[in-house]
Amino acid sequence: MMNSADASDASDAFGGADREQAARTNTSANSSNRPYLLLTPGPLTTSETVKAAMLRDWCTWDNDYNGLVQSIRSRLVHLATNTPERYTAVLMQGSGTFCVESVIGSVIPRDGKLLVLTNGAYGKRIAQMASVYGIATTVLDFGETEQVRAADLKQRLQEEGDITHVAIVHCETTTGMLNPIADVAAIAKVHGKTVIVDAMSSFGGIPLDVHELQIDYLISSANKCIQGVPGFGFIIARTEALAGCAGQARSLSLDLYDQWSAMEAGGGKWRFTSPTHVVRAFDQALRELEQEGGVAARYQRYTANQELLVNGMRQLGVYPLLQSKVQSPFITAFYYPQSERFSFEELYARLKAAGFVIYPGKISAADTFRIGNIGEVYREDIAKLLQIIEDECFW
Ligand SMILES: *Cc1c(COP(=O)(O)O)cnc(C)c1O
Numbered sequence: 001m002m003n004s005a006d007a008s009d010a011s012d013a014f015g016g017a018d019r020e021q022a023a024r025t026n027t028s029a030n031s032s033n034r035p036y037l038l039l040t041p042g043p044l045t046t047s048e049t050v051k052a053a054m055l056r057d058w059c060t061w062d063n064d065y066n067g068l069v070q071s072i073r074s075r076l077v078h079l080a081t082n083t084p085e086r087y088t089a090v091l092m093q094g095s096g097t098f099c100v101e102s103v104i105g106s107v108i109p110r111d112g113k114l115l116v117l118t119n120g121a122y123g124k125r126i127a128q129m130a131s132v133y134g135i136a137t138t139v140l141d142f143g144e145t146e147q148v149r150a151a152d153l154k155q156r157l158q159e160e161g162d163i164t165h166v167a168i169v170h171c172e173t174t175t176g177m178l179n180p181i182a183d184v185a186a187i188a189k190v191h192g193k194t195v196i197v198d199a200m201s202s203f204g205g206i207p208l209d210v211h212e213l214q215i216d217y218l219i220s221s222a223n224k225c226i227q228g229v230p231g232f233g234f235i236i237a238r239t240e241a242l243a244g245c246a247g248q249a250r251s252l253s254l255d256l257y258d259q260w261s262a263m264e265a266g267g268g269k270w271r272f273t274s275p276t277h278v279v280r281a282f283d284q285a286l287r288e289l290e291q292e293g294g295v296a297a298r299y300q301r302y303t304a305n306q307e308l309l310v311n312g313m314r315q316l317g318v319y320p321l322l323q324s325k326v327q328s329p330f331i332t333a334f335y336y337p338q339s340e341r342f343s344f345e346e347l348y349a350r351l352k353a354a355g356f357v358i359y360p361g362k363i364s365a366a367d368t369f370r371i372g373n374i375g376e377v378y379r380e381d382i383a384k385l386l387q388i389i390e391d392e393c394f395w
Helices: 004-012 016-026 048-052 063-080 096-107 121-132 150-159 181-190 239-243 256-265 276-292 294-315 344-353 379-392
Strands: 087-093 113-118 136-141 165-169 194-198 217-221 232-238 331-335 368-372
Touching: 048 276, 063 087, 063 232, 063 276, 087 096, 087 239, 087 256, 096 121, 096 194, 096 217, 096 232, 096 256, 113 121, 113 150, 121 136, 121 165, 121 194, 136 150, 150 181, 165 181, 181 194, 232 239, 232 256, 232 276, 239 256, 276 294, 294 331, 294 379, 344 368, 344 379
Parallel strands: 113 136, 113 165, 165 194, 194 217
Antiparallel strands: 087 232, 217 232, 331 368
């Protein structure tokens, strides 16, 4: 029986090279807990110690648990900015979409208008949420393979002066595209707009500072670059902006302001049943992020993984959809190889049998599949994957 102290000891023992070694052992595709390595954009492969942290039941109104929640909130703010006094973190039940929806439904006033910059499914989903809530919405779409252009934003803001909020996806996971959030936020701010960033698949995996970037609301979830398990997400909010959102929510359970004020008043108490085991695993995942060397070190690992992957795939005649200058280090979309014999289902089945799960494509303009490299995934895993693809190459 493992209690929380054991889980902490286990993680503490994995200092430096030892932890790296332990992580590698953990990544073995033959581990009984892990029939395959997830090369997907989340849920992703987590460490054994993150999973072990869930082997205890927690009371939701006990001080120990609420203290853990407060500590997580504070560590998230410190991960997001060097100016933590201006920001707060709110944890929200559900998957990442629930958290994005809590922002969209809670921070835009009745007479507000949202501009969504889209170049993939997740941007479109934000516009869809706004439409469900009856929020006035306008969309600036860049197709599926073009980066968002900040200059176009400027023009749209001049044309439609009644826009109050601008939303953008940082890494559009549909393709792996990294969008220019710094330029977008800077222009939005010059025009006095509130900036909302869906950083679901990037936060924790790439250095950024919400205060420097002038972001008002940034959304991410437990099961992406922080490498926790699915069950909740979080919003990093500029406190002054969020404090003005009382009574605006169009949903009771997704009321971001109420969730925040209850957490503040109750010292870490969630309004409704919280995913206790998932929160405990997330605490462990945050420690492991720190042990790895923080966001900068994780960014380097992901970047090295992604470069190894793309270079190896090119040598096998499989090419990435995006140009490298707009490509994120988290997930890569590849064109299907140009062969009649190629079938994604066949590739998927062969790789799964060999211990790797990849991801189908999600765009209409081209036949693609995707390979993620976030989670407990190391160089040797990517090397092994490439070797298997070469050995199994049936097209
Ligand atoms: C994963 C992801 C989401 C949330 O998806 P869920 O399935 O609800 O967790 C939202 N936006 C982006 C960019 C994502 O990558």
